[in-house]
Amino acid sequence: MSFTHTCCNTPAVKAEYTAKGVKGxxxxxxxxxxxxxxSKRAIIVTYDLFGYHANVIQLCDILGSQGFYVVLxxxxxxxxxxxxxxxxxGVFAKFAANEGSWAANKAAHKAVYDFLKAEGVTSVGVIGFxxxxxxxxxxxxxxxxxxxxxxxxxxxxxxxxxxxKVQAPLLALPSKDEPDYSKxxxxxxxxxxxxxxxxxRFDDMFHGFCGxxxxxxxxxxxxxxxxxxxxxxxxxNNVL
Numbered sequence: 001m002s003f004t005h006t007c008c009n010t011p012a013v014k015a016e017y018t019a020k021g022v023k024g025x026x027x028x029x030x031x032x033x034x035x036x037x038x039s040k041r042a043i044i045v046t047y048d049l050f051g052y053h054a055n056v057i058q059l060c061d062i063l064g065s066q067g068f069y070v071v072l073x074x075x076x077x078x079x080x081x082x083x084x085x086x087x088x089x090g091v092f093a094k095f096a097a098n099e100g101s102w103a104a105n106k107a108a109h110k111a112v113y114d115f116l117k118a119e120g121v122t123s124v125g126v127i128g129f130x131x132x133x134x135x136x137x138x139x140x141x142x143x144x145x146x147x148x149x150x151x152x153x154x155x156x157x158x159x160x161x162x163x164x165k166v167q168a169p170l171l172a173l174p175s176k177d178e179p180d181y182s183k184x185x186x187x188x189x190x191x192x193x194x195x196x197x198x199x200x201r202f203d204d205m206f207h208g209f210c211g212x213x214x215x216x217x218x219x220x221x222x223x224x225x226x227x228x229x230x231x232x233x234x235x236x237n238n239v240l
Contacts, residue, residue, distance in 0.1 A: 010062055010233050013225050015217035017058045021070075026115045029108055032057060032072040035064025041148075041240040042069040042121040044112050044139075046132030049095075050212035051080025056129065059210070059229060066233045068240070069121060073112050075105050075135070096157060100131055102138035109139050123148040123240040125168075127232065129211040130156045141165040149196070149239035151232050154178060154207045164188060169196035171235040173228050177207035196239055200231065 021034035032052065043063055047056045052074065060070045076099065085091045098104060116124055125148050128136030133155030140150035141162070151171040152158070155178060163170060164187035172181055185199050205224050208214060216222040 010226070010230050011065060013055075013058055013062070013216045013222050013229070015215075015222070017054050019054075019057045020061045021057070021064065026071075026073065027108075027111050029077070029111070030074040031112070032060060032074075034060040034070040034072070035066075035068050037069050037119065039067055039069040040120065040122045041067065041125075041236070042071065042116045042123070043125045043127060043236060043240075044109070044116075045070060045072045046075060046126070046128040046135040047072065047080075048130035048132055048208065048211040048213075049081040049086070049100075051076050051078070053212035055210075055212055055214050055216065055225075062229055063233060063236070066237065068125075068236060069116070069119075071112055071116065073108065075108055096131075100134070100157070102135060105135055106138070106142075109135065110145070113139075113145055125149045125151070125236050125240050127151045127153070128155065129153045130208060133158060137162050137166060140168050140170075143167060149236060151235055153210045153228060153232070154202075154205075156207070160184060161187075169193045169235075169239045170199075171197070171232065172199040173210075173231060174199075174201050175205045175207050175209060176201075176203045193239075198231075198235065202228065 021032055023032055060072050064070045126136040126139050133152035134157035136150050140147050147168040149169040153173045154175040163184035188194050210225045210228045214221050214225055
């Protein structure tokens with residue numbers, strides 16, 4: 001297993017941020033588009049439970065600056081969860097079983113993939129944060145489509161055995177609040193692409209630091225979010 005790359009100069013995250021991309025639609029679903037739409041390498045980003053947030057928008061723009069065509073679909077259709085929602089009994093369980101399930105999102109995710117292929121993209125990667133990791137891993141385990149790589153950051157809704165099902169190189173960046181995924185990760189060792197897989201724990205960071213829960217006005221959180229984004233950019237430069 002190796003993870004050697006030339007250094008890529010990714011812009012640093014900012015506490016205050018103005019989006020550089022544009023909003024459009026794929027079918028009836030709003031999407032945020034960043035980067036070069038002429039690129040042959042694309043990344044589908046699935047946000048966390050909190051939907052369109054300045055942090056994930058900024059992250060998409062940073063990856064777009066690295067030569068990728070980045071699409072952030074609004075899978076939750078303008079109805080993300082809130083911190084208050086998560087404090088209510090049963091809300092997350094209901095979400096996970098319904099609008100947050102792979103079954104509820106598979107068709108929309110495939111529509112984004114098909115759109116990119118129709119645009120001339122030859123290699124597609126997927127990223128998921130928190131709940132989005134469940135969507136990304138499910139997509140990359142779907143043998144009907146070929147993905148160049150899958151990255152998951154402080155994942156949730158990942159069950160034992162899920163990582164072993166992915167059909168593409170995997171980058172896993174769990175925080176201190178996630179389980180030990182070592183056994184699942186090692187289950188990929190017999191895959192031909194295992195030398196492109198990599199896992200690094202951010203045990204000094206909390207769940208959500210690279211997503212909507214991150215406070216990037218705090219230097220340490222910003223620094224570690226930058227570290228994660230650099231790993232993501234290097235990973236996709238290697239596999240796409």
